[in-house]
Amino acid sequence: AQRVTQPEKLLSVFKGAPVELKCNYSYSGSPELFWYVQYSRQRLQLLLRHISRESIKGFTADLNKGETSFHLKKPFAQEEDSAMYYCALSVNTDKLIFGTGTRLQVFP
């Protein structure tokens, strides 16, 4: 079955600390993975997708097919990074399957 697991509901760090938001997936096909972010009182926004291999707002994510993971990383967290982060898996290029999300809190 297709599944996305985000094991942490909440991750708290201090400003300037490294951040790693974990995402593991289960899918027998060729995965396409995304990270979405939702800031307070705003809509879901696409942060990055693995096929683009880009860095947005200092965040990167590498697809590890051996570990079936797509962890989101940032070397130095900023207070404005505080938000809800969702990992999502594209199935058959038709729809997204989301994880339950991780709330990132960055303290000053």
Next chain:
Amino acid sequence: DTGVSQDPRHKITKRGQNVTFRCDPISEHNRLYWYRQTLGQGPEFLTYFQNEAQLEKSRLLSDRFSAERPKGSFSTLEIQRTEQGDSAMYLCASSLLAPGGDFGPGTRLTVT
């Protein structure tokens, strides 16, 4: 075009009533998705359209739910005989050919 829009933003209804939500996608996007999100969960896929054709429906979408996209532009999602378990945020997203597109602000439904 300021992105995906949804109307209404909030809806409170009594159990047993019918409700209809509207989604206006980004104009050049041919795919339109509906998702549902409950507290503490990520969005769950409900259905999607490519142009006016409804290509997939989730098992979550009971017979009380129906979605349309009559001219390949805006879409409506109707819930008949609402139940308290239907209370959720209903999200619309649009994209060009592939998932991972733009989301709307959502319609929050409360069934009392």
